[in-house]
Amino acid sequence: MINTLFPNVDWPKMWEAALETLYMTAISTVLTAIFGLALGLLLFLTSPHQAWANKLANWLTGAFVNIFRSIPFIILIILLIPLTKFLVGTMRGPDAAFPALVIGAAPFYARMVLIGLREIDKGVLEAARSMGAKTSTIIWKVLLPESMPALVSGITVTCISLVGYTAMAGIIGAGGLGTLAFLDGFQRSREDVTLVATILILVLVFIIQWIGDIITTRIDKR
Amino acid sequence: MISLKDVSKKFKTKQGTIIAVDDVNLDIKQGEIFGIIGYSGAGKSTMIRLLNGLEKPTAGQIIVNGKEITSINEEKLRQVRHKVSMIFQHFNLLWSRTVAENIAFPLEIAGIPKEQRKARVNELIELVGLEGRGNYYPSQLSGGQKQRVGIARALANRPEVLLCDEATSALDPETTDSILDLLVSINEKLGLTIVLITHEMQVIQKICNRVAVMEGGQVVEEGDVLKVFQNPQQPITQKFVSQVSESAQAVQTIQNLVELYPHGKLIKLTFVGDQTEQPILSRLIKQFELEVNIVQGNISHTKSGAFGTLILQLDGDALAIDEAIRFIHEQKVSTEVINND
Secondary structure, three states: OOHHHHOOOOOOHHHHHHHHHHHHHHHEEEEHHHHHHHHHHHHHHHHOOOOOHHHHHHHHHHHHHHHHHHHHHHHHHHHOHHHHHHHHHOOOOHHHHHHHHHHHHHHHHHHHHHHHHHOOOOOHHHHHOOOOOHHHHHHHHHHHOOOOOHHHHHHHHHHHHHHHHHHHHHOOOOOOOHHHHHHHHHOOHHHHHHHHHHHHHHHHHHHHHHHHHHHHHHHHOE | OOEEEEEEEEEEEEEEEEEEEEEEEEEOOOOOEEEEEEEOOOOOOHHHHHOOOOOOEEEEEEEOOOOOOOOOOOOOHHHHHEEEEEEEOOOOOOOOOOHHHHHHHHHOOOOHHHHHHHHHHHHHHHOOOOOOOOOOHHHHHOOHEEEEHHHHHHHHOOOOOEEOOOOOOOOHHHHHHHHHHHHHHHHHOOOEEEEEOOOHHHHHHHHOOEEEEEEEEOEEEEEEHHHHHHHOHHHHHHHHHHHOOEEEEEHHHHHHHHHHHHOOEEEEEEHHHHHHHHOHHHHHHHHHOOOEEEEEEEEEOOOOEEEEEEEEOOOOOOOHHHHHHHHHOOOOOOEEEOOOO
16 A cells, blocks of 8 residues: 555665754754853853943854854855765765764854843852852853743754755765655655655654653643 | 842933932841832832842942942852742742742752752741642642742742742732732741732731832832831822822811811820720810810731820810810820810
C-alpha cells in the first residue's frame, strides 16, 4: 500500500536523511543557544545603565547582530564557504552546515534574548544589587532564571527556523531531508519523495513546538 | 550609625541638571526608626539609595556604621550591602523562586553553605509569620505576604540597617498596619536601625522615633516625631501633620467656634506624652464652679507617646476662669486662649 502510494521513496534512505536533519538541527540549536545567549547578554549588559554600560561595545555587538540577521540565509551559506572550509575542512555533509547555521541563527536568537532580558522587572535587578550581588551572580541567578520562559520560547522559534535552514543547507549538499527533497525529489521529478520529506519536516516542526510550549508553561510561575 | 555630611546628588539629563538631593546633613542613631517624608519628586528615593551606594553622591560624605561608603570600591561596597539591606514598595521578589528560595538568595550571595542556609531560612520564615508557605511562589501570595518575604530576605544576613523604600505604599491600610507592627517588632527584637521613606504621615506617626521632611531635595525640617507633630514649623510639615491630626480643619473652624460659642472663654489645651493620661478635665470640673464644655478634641498616638489638642469652653465667673487656666498651666499642659468676650 505504502509502496504504491510512494513508488519512488527509498525508506532506509529517507530515514537516514531524517536522522541527518535531526542531527544538524539538534547540534546547531545547542550552539545557537550558547552563542545567542552570550550575544544577547552582551547586548543587554552593555546597554545604558547596566553593569557593563559601554556605548562602543553595545554599538559593535548591535551592528554584528543586525548585519548577520539581515543577510538571507542562502546567501550567507555561500559567503561563508571559505570559513566553513577552514573550520570543517569540507563543504559536504551535515558538519559543513554548522558554521552557516549558527552564524545565521545566533544573531536572530540574540535579539529574542535581549527582548526577554528587557522584560525583567528593573526592581528585581535593583534588589539583587542591594543585596551585594556580583554581576556574574546577577547573570546566573537573576537574568537567566527570570527570563527563562522567554528564552525557551525564543529557542523554540529559532529551532524551527533552523529546521528550515538545514533544508536550505541541504541544497548545497549538507545532506538531510532538504538534499533528498531537492536532489532526489525535485530535480528527478519524483513528487512523492518531495512530499514525504516535507511531511517529515512538518512532523519535526510540530514536535519541536509542542515540546517548547510544554516547557514554557511548566517553568512559568508568574 | 549613619551620617550624611553636605551630601548632594545631581543628575544630568537632556533637559538639564536635576538636583535630587541638595546639601543634606543628617545623623541617624543606632537602633532608631528614622522616617523621611516627602511628596514624590522630593528626592527621598534618591536619598535612601545613597545610603547603600545604589546611587553615588555628587558631593559630600556618607558614613554608614563607621565606614565612609562614598569612596570605597565595588567589592567593599558589596560587603557593606550585606549589612545594609533594603525592602521595596513593589517587593521585587524573584518570581522564579519559591518563598524559601527568595529568602535564601542573599545567603547564597554571601556564600553561606547550604545546610546553614536552610536553617536560617526556616528561622526567618517563622520570624515574619509565613510558616507553611516556604514552597509557595510569590504569585500565590497576597501583597502583605510578599512584603513579609521581602522583609525576611532583607534580614537574612543579619543586617545592622534596614532601608524601607515606600514599603507599605502598595498595601491596603490593614496590611500596612500589620507590616508596620512587624517592622517595630524586629526593630525591638534585633535592635536594628530602620530608615524608611514614605509619603504617608500615618507611617511616620505610627512607628518612627524621628523624622526628616524633604522638599525640593532639601531636608526642611527634622526632629523627634512628637515635637514635629506638636509644633510643625514649615508649611509642608504642617500639611503632612494635618493628614493625621486634622488640625488644619480645626484652624479653619476656630472662627466658626468663636461665633458658635460667644459666651465665656474658649481655650485650647495641647497635651503631650504622659499628660494625655491625666484626668485634667474631671479635676477641673470638681475644683471650679464652671461650666466646662468640650468643643473639639483629638488625640494622636505616635511611637514615642501620644499628643492631642482639646478645645474647651469655660463659662462662669471671670475670676474662676482665670484660676482654672492657672490650674491647667500648673499641670504643664500648654494652654492658649482663643477668644476673650
